[in-house]
Amino acid sequence: MTAWICATCGVQHVDTPGPPRTCPICADERQWVPRDGQRWTTLEELAAAGHRTVSRELEPNLVGIGVEPSFGIGQRALLVRTPAGNLLWDPPGFLDDAAIARVRELGGLAAVAASHPHFYGVQVEWSHAFGGAPVLVPEADREWVMRPDPAVTFWAGTYSPLPGVTLVQCGGHFDGSAVVHWRDGADGRGALFTGDTITVVADRHHVSFMRSYPNLIPLPAEEIERILAAVAPYAYDRVYGGWWDRVIEDGAERAVRRSADRYLAWLRVHRP
Ligand SMILES: [Zn+2]
Ligand SMILES: [Zn+2]
Structure with a gap:
């Protein structure tokens, strides 16, 4: 059987003989389905089409892993390295032997996690490649797990898979939308990995918070306060x-x- 990958969001679904009819993640109001309808692909097809992974060191003990040409929503993963093991965050919808070899070289995987369902990508493939490493999913987003697996482990609130690395459930975009706090990042000043939970905008000096980014659905003040x-x-x-x-x-x-x-100020503006 084949674990089909949605060509729009890049999320891999459960193994079935034929492709599923819909991708619930893309049918949801926070994503979108192409005008010509739902499309599916596979790892083999993506590799044959010339996709490959690229990795780059971003700072000491932090490596980005992306896909070229870009696929799905186009996120790049972050591999954070600690003496106790490594966490892979926000995996894209494609991986290859080169990515697995690179991560093995960097010390393997202790766990996989994602900011939200749009970025689950091929998280279960990563787990299988590394001895069934836990795939950490917030309990609140259980319904969005498209490829169930014994490695999927649910958490809520905050969870530290490794010393100095903490998953923090923030809500907003999804109820389970999360960030990673990496204590030792940025030369010990600390770093957050935020995905779409707190999205870095084009000017790279601000962030924003939305229920849907492609469909431009805002969040209420209470959700912004909850994230903060x-x-x-x-x-x-x-x-x-x-x-x-x-x-x-x-x-x-x-x-x-x-x-x-700034966001909250605009929510309060009334123009009679
Ligand atoms: Zn999809
Ligand atoms: Zn998203």
Whole structure:
């Protein structure tokens, strides 16, 4: 059987003889289905079409792993390395032997996790390649697991798979939308990996928060406050968003506060 991958979001689904009829993640109001209808692909087909993984060191003990040409939503994964093992965050919808070899060289995988269902990618393939490493999914997003597997492990609130690496459930975009706090990132000043939970915008000095990014559905003030409160206990100076070029190099804690203040101010504006 084949584990079909949705060509739009890049999320891999359960093994079935033929492709599923719909991708519930893309049929949801936060994503979209192409005009010509749902399309499916496979790892083999993507490799034959010339996709390959690329990896780059972003700072000491942090490696980005992306796909070229870009596939699905186009996120690049982050592999954070610690003396106790490595966490892979936000895997794209494609992997190859080169990516597996690279991660093996870097010390393997202790766990896989993602900011939200749009970025589950081929998380179960990664787990299988590394001895069934746990795939950490927030309990609140259980319904969005498209490829169930014994490795899927549910968590809620906060969870530290490795010393100095903490998953923080923030909500907002999805109820289970999460970030990673990496204590030792940015030369010890701390870093957040945020995916679409706190999305780094084009100017790379601000972030934003949306229920849907492609369909431009905003979030209410209470959800913005909930996200801010969830990350408030953590010190950080750098934010890695979901894509190669979406990084706030320093002053990120102030940038998040400034961006939230701006968002909340616009929500309060009334023009009679
Ligand atoms: Zn999809
Ligand atoms: Zn998303």
